[in-house]
Amino acid sequence: MAGKRLRPITRDQAVNAIANGTRACIHCRPDTDLGILE
Template identity: 60%
Template sequence: MGVGCGAARTRRWIADEERREAERRAGAARRPPAPEWLIERGLDRNNLVAVHTGECWDPGKRVRPVTRAQAIEALRHQVPACSKCRPDTALGIEA
């Protein structure tokens, strides 16, 4: 003990903080991931304009997350597949 005492306490404090930070990050990782599929609506709520993958870089403003089954269903009901992210290809559906 002696001179190094304060530094050791500081290191321990930093280690604690780092552990808490790591736990925060692990908690964030446990949150549900971004949706895999998106459906884009038109101005009319009932008008579906496109199906997107969750990775689409241009999904439009009025999208909502849907399940894979819902995305397949939409494509089968003539909702167009986005031409940028090709969800029909990702889902194995022939357009």
């Protein structure tokens, strides 16, 4: 289980993570908000 401390990531880090295969949350769909289409 994750700890209580959260650290947001930058837009570039999020785009890089999704581009490298990290699956986006199916509820909030950050990939759609970032403009990443499969």
